[in-house]
Amino acid sequence: MFGWRARLGVVVPSSNTTVEAEFGRAVPDGVSVHTARMPLESVTVDELDAMADDAVDCAERLAHANVDVVAYACTTGSLLHGPGFDTELETSLSETAGVPAVATALSVKRALSALDAERIAVVTPYTDELNEREESYLRDEGFDVVALHGRGIEANTGIGSLSPEDAYRQVRGAVPDPDAVDAVFVSCTNYRTLPAIDALESDLGVPVVTSNQATLWDALGRVGVPANVPGSVGER
Template sequence: MIPKRIGILIPSTNTSVEADFKWVTSKAVTAHSERLAIPDGTMTPAFLDQMNQDLAAKVASVASASMDLIAYACTSGSFYRGPAWDEQVHDLVQRTAHVPCVTTSTAVMDAFQALDVQRISVITPYPQWTNDKLAAYYGQQGMDVLAVHGDVRAAAQGHRAINDQDPDDIIQFALDHFDPDAQALFCSCTAWRAVECVTALEAALGVPVITSNQATIWAALRQLDMLHAAQPLGRLFTRSAVC
């Protein structure tokens, strides 16, 4: 059997997406990354503009390996210009690669809808301007964003360091900042090792926990009708499997 191939477009400083795909998926699915060059340091809109400037060429490169789907796996890179930009990214990828595309920001929104949640509490490793953009994006999509808390420790040494924050620190930050009126917790950023926190946080908080990488993997596998090829990762996978 030929495995389903998923192309992943990721920031060049990100080392978490590939590891999470490998951890969650089986041999029936393989993931193949293309890196989008971005400088390290304090994240700015200009950094994201630079990362996206040669997006079409990067899509064509990974698509040349005969992908079944391509995932644009950068949360802030798909929401920082608003919903219209996310749609542009989606359309550019599909038009260039001639295969389906998922973007992380839309995958997260689809996850909210699949879990029938409206009120969300959000934690991130982002600076404040990015948190504001996130709240605006999901607010425009109809979500009730109760709170967005950014852990400034994560990127204190530059955004590449987000990949190195211990999952136990993410769990504690979530427990300290979760809004009890929320129906779900969203841990944003594909560089954050939040996938490793899902089981513990759902047990502690009693609500669904959605992370950027978890939602991206789920959306990609659902598009390919391959959810059975993944280990269940939180309520997102177990609930949607029976819906």
């Protein structure tokens, strides 16, 4: 049986071209990945807000595949309305699918907390409006955002075209003094980051958390399967 250890259900924006590839390469043997898509073309507040309405329907369809856990793989989509919305989202997806559920924003919070990170640098591909929403969310959750750098990209396919090298160079440019932070968070599930994590941790000397890494680590942890993700959080 395919997915004999666990079947991972993933809810993704329709224009996301990264999650399935990164999850597919990172899941351990015996874990299968099954996705359902919510309509989204541009990473804007209005489109993210409308997209959330489809999340429960996606979870219901994933339940037809007898998945063991559901991951809502969209960072800004799960923090858009601040703390509390993320928990409500996880609860709704879990109740609909009848299995545990995680949302990327809370997965990132859990990963940073597991690393005892308080002072963080945040790197994103987003516009200023979404960066402000993300910074507010993280500060409300108790993190000290000491640096934030975005690329100003709105089209999600444009984000998906970025490479791990782009992520590496953006982080290095945004974090000139690694001693000033406890960790770096690279946001967006459509940003290809997994191949860059180990090199960044080696060069910076601090843990690096990314949206896909944290989401996969959190989701598989809910079903007792160690996640095969790079970086310090994979050791927790």
